[in-house]
Every structure is written in C-alpha cells, then in structure tokens.
Amino acid sequence: MNRQVLNSCILFIVAIFLQVLIFKRINLSFGDFDYFHFIIFPIIIISLPLKTPRSLVIIIGFLSGICIDMFYDSPGIHASAAVFVAFIRPIILRFLEPYEGYKIDLNPTLKNMGFNWYLPYISSMLFIYMFFYFSVEAFSFVYYFDILMRTIFSFIASVIILLIYEIIASARS
Amino acid sequence: MQNLLLLLAKYGSWILFVILEVFCFYLITNYNSKQEKIFIHSANLISGQFNNRINTLSDYFKLKDQNDSLRVENAKLLQQILNIPELALSEEKVKKDTFLNKFELIPANICSKTLHLRNNHFTICKGEKDGIKPGMGVLSKNGIVGIVKDVSENYAHILNLLNSQIRISAIIKDKEYHGNLVWKGKNHKILHLEAIPKHANIEVGDEIITSGYSTIFPKGFDVGKVMNFSIPSGSNNYEIEVEINNDLYTVHTLYVVSNRYADEQLQLEKENSDE
Numbered sequence: 111m112n113r114q115v116l117n118s119c120i121l122f123i124v125a126i127f128l129q130v131l132i133f134k135r136i137n138l139s140f141g142d143f144d145y146f147h148f149i150i151f152p153i154i155i156i157s158l159p160l161k162t163p164r165s166l167v168i169i170i171g172f173l174s175g176i177c178i179d180m181f182y183d184s185p186g187i188h189a190s191a192a193v194f195v196a197f198i199r200p201i202i203l204r205f206l207e208p209y210e211g212y213k214i215d216l217n218p219t220l221k222n223m224g225f226n227w228y229l230p231y232i233s234s235m236l237f238i239y240m241f242f243y244f245s246v247e248a249f250s251f252v253y254y255f256d257i258l259m260r261t262i263f264s265f266i267a268s269v270i271i272l273l274i275y276e277i278i279a280s281a282r283s
Numbered sequence: 284m285q286n287l288l289l290l291l292a293k294y295g296s297w298i299l300f301v302i303l304e305v306f307c308f309y310l311i312t313n314y315n316s317k318q319e320k321i322f323i324h325s326a327n328l329i330s331g332q333f334n335n336r337i338n339t340l341s342d343y344f345k346l347k348d349q350n351d352s353l354r355v356e357n358a359k360l361l362q363q364i365l366n367i368p369e370l371a372l373s374e375e376k377v378k379k380d381t382f383l384n385k386f387e388l389i390p391a392n393i394c395s396k397t398l399h400l401r402n403n404h405f406t407i408c409k410g411e412k413d414g415i416k417p418g419m420g421v422l423s424k425n426g427i428v429g430i431v432k433d434v435s436e437n438y439a440h441i442l443n444l445l446n447s448q449i450r451i452s453a454i455i456k457d458k459e460y461h462g463n464l465v466w467k468g469k470n471h472k473i474l475h476l477e478a479i480p481k482h483a484n485i486e487v488g489d490e491i492i493t494s495g496y497s498t499i500f501p502k503g504f505d506v507g508k509v510m511n512f513s514i515p516s517g518s519n520n521y522e523i524e525v526e527i528n529n530d531l532y533t534v535h536t537l538y539v540v541s542n543r544y545a546d547e548q549l550q551l552e553k554e555n556s557d558e
Binding site: 131134137144147163164165168169172175180181182183184185186187189190193194197246247248253256 | 306398404468
C-alpha cells in the first residue's frame, strides 16, 4: 500500500518535470504542418491504483493540471482537461472490465494488465484528454479542423512515447 | 442530516467534478482580467526563476552564435553613431535633443518562451527593477516582437506577435495607409493586415512599417513585406498577408522600448477623451 502511494508520488513529480523540461520544448513542425504536441503527463492519472477513490483521482488530476498550467502560462486549460479525464476514468474502467473482474490492488500498467487491455485503456484516456484540451484551448468549434488535426497527431505522438515508457518499465522489473 | 451525508458519499465525486470544472473555466474565461494577472504574476515568480536556471545551462551551447550576432549588431550601432554628426549638419533646424532621446532601449534575454500554442508568450529576465512597465513595445534587431503585458520585480511577461490578442498599428511604407496587424494562427511567418481600404494601391513586396500613432513603437520600424493580398467578396477592405522579417524561433536578445513621453501623451489623450 505504502509503496503504491510512494510510486504514485514519484511518478507525479517526474512526469511533471519531464513534461515541462523536455516535452514542452519539443516542437515538430514542417512549415504549415504544426500539429505535433507531446503531452505525456496524463500518465499520472492513467496509472493511479485501481482502488483510488474517485474524488481523490479528480483532485490529483486537478493538481497535476494546474502545475502544468503554471509552466504553459495557460491558467485552467490543462487543469480542466485533466479533471475531465480523471472524472471519466472509472467509466472507461467499467467498459473495459475483464470477465473475471479487476484485481483491486493492482495499478493499471502494461505489465499488470497485458497489452490487449492496456492499449484501448491508454488510448481512450489520452484521446479524450487531447480532444478536450485542444477544444478548450481554441475555445470555439470554428477551428474544428485544427482541433481534430492537433488531437489526432498529438495523440499518436504522445501514445507512442507512453507505450515506450511502459514497455521499458515492464521489462525492467 | 444523515440523508445529506449519504448523498455526499454517493455523489461527492460528481459534485467535486462540477466544482473543479467550473473553477477551471472561470480561470480560462477570465483570461484578460485581474485573476489571470495574479496567476501569471505568481507563476512568473516560481517558474521564471526555474527557467532562468535551465537557461543559464543551455546558454553555454549557444555562446558562439550569440557572439556572432552581437558583433553584427554592434557594427550596425557603430555605423549609426558615425552617421549622427552628418545628420546634425544636414538638418540643423530640427530640435534633435528632444527627439533623439525620445526612445530608450533596454536590452534583455529571453528566459522562457512558447511558440506553438494559439496564444504565445515570452518571459524575459528583466522587470520593474530595470524600468520595464506594462504596455511597452519589444523589438529585436530584425523587427518587432511583441508588447509587455505584465511585470514582476525581476521578470516581464511579453505577448509576442504570435498571439491572437495582439493588435499592432502599422502602415504601408510610402503610401501611408494605416491598419492593424493581427495573427490568425497557423503559420509562424505570416500576420494579417486589416482595415486597409479597397481603393488603396498596393503591390506584392511593399514594405510594412510601424505607424508610430501609439506610444508603443517608434515610427518607421520595419515589420515585414506584403506577400499576398485579395479582396474578399462583399468587403470594403483588403485581406493582406504580411511576411514578418523576424524569426521568433531564433530571437534571443530583445530590446524593450521605453518611450520617455508616453505618460505625457497618454495623459493628454485621456483628458481629452473624457470631455
């Protein structure tokens, strides 16, 4: 139990540092084609232990979002998306529940849950995050084309990074 | 009472979700108001210091490039100094003392920047202490960069050209038609010049310069060139695409323009608009 809390805390700090120090600065743009943004910090919400109370997940989502917002100079935008994803997490978990139910003590990671379960889980979480974030950033659906393009390409870029991280993490231990 | 507690236990997360979400949107929609300033101000104190440390490290890798461009800049300035006596001979009647010193430049380094969002910012490592105030213009050696929005003691927050909130008054060189420069997203080299009437005679390649009608920028500073223009049907104005001279990705040394007579001019304008 205590180990899980400690691991989550470490992941919280490390993910925010990486996001701010490295991934904020990466910018792949080819002329007009500027749709790649690496947003990896939702991994904090994604890999919280399964039995974390729903309210706590939402609060952690809010805190991580507001930390990122400080460095992106965008008060509330990341936070609102993170809160939304934290809120919707139990619903996604219910959809993906395996036939025999969850082992409640586990963290939802690639190593614990297997690739066939993990890929739809992380994809839906990240996609919802990206779509919410870019919609709120533009703040109007006039830019729907931009929003969609950014969502799709940033989603692909971020999900690849996170999968690589998960594969390394599951191979190591 | 017990029912209330049960309700809270059952729907607590919903209530929390709604409250936090409303709070977030409150933050977002107050993007231009006091709340945002307070937020950004305190964020500057923490993240500014943090970014400063990182930048001292990454500055080492850029030293050579920076030296080169500083040398070029120095040469340019020296050239201007050499030109001053000549200027003095040719137009002796103009009172140069007042106007030569009207604008003062404060050099500063960028300590953090965003360029790929819809509203982009720079944070520079100079602030109130060095005489920077909100509303001042910011230049680099190639052209204009943005406007100071907020200052703390040691840092200043700049809206750069790639920000949907920025409007810069500009004119077409030699033709004196006057319009507003705005950024419409997407391309980092292209701004749009609005409100140029249909009867104006413009060509691709015309130079765009600052108008000097506000207190922010001096008159006649290069901004960019007309790249493309069209008249949308049913409109009385041109839609002009302007390619800016500056590459905001590579700027590192900025000059904040302090106008010595700004307060005086604003005061006078304000007094007269009240009547």
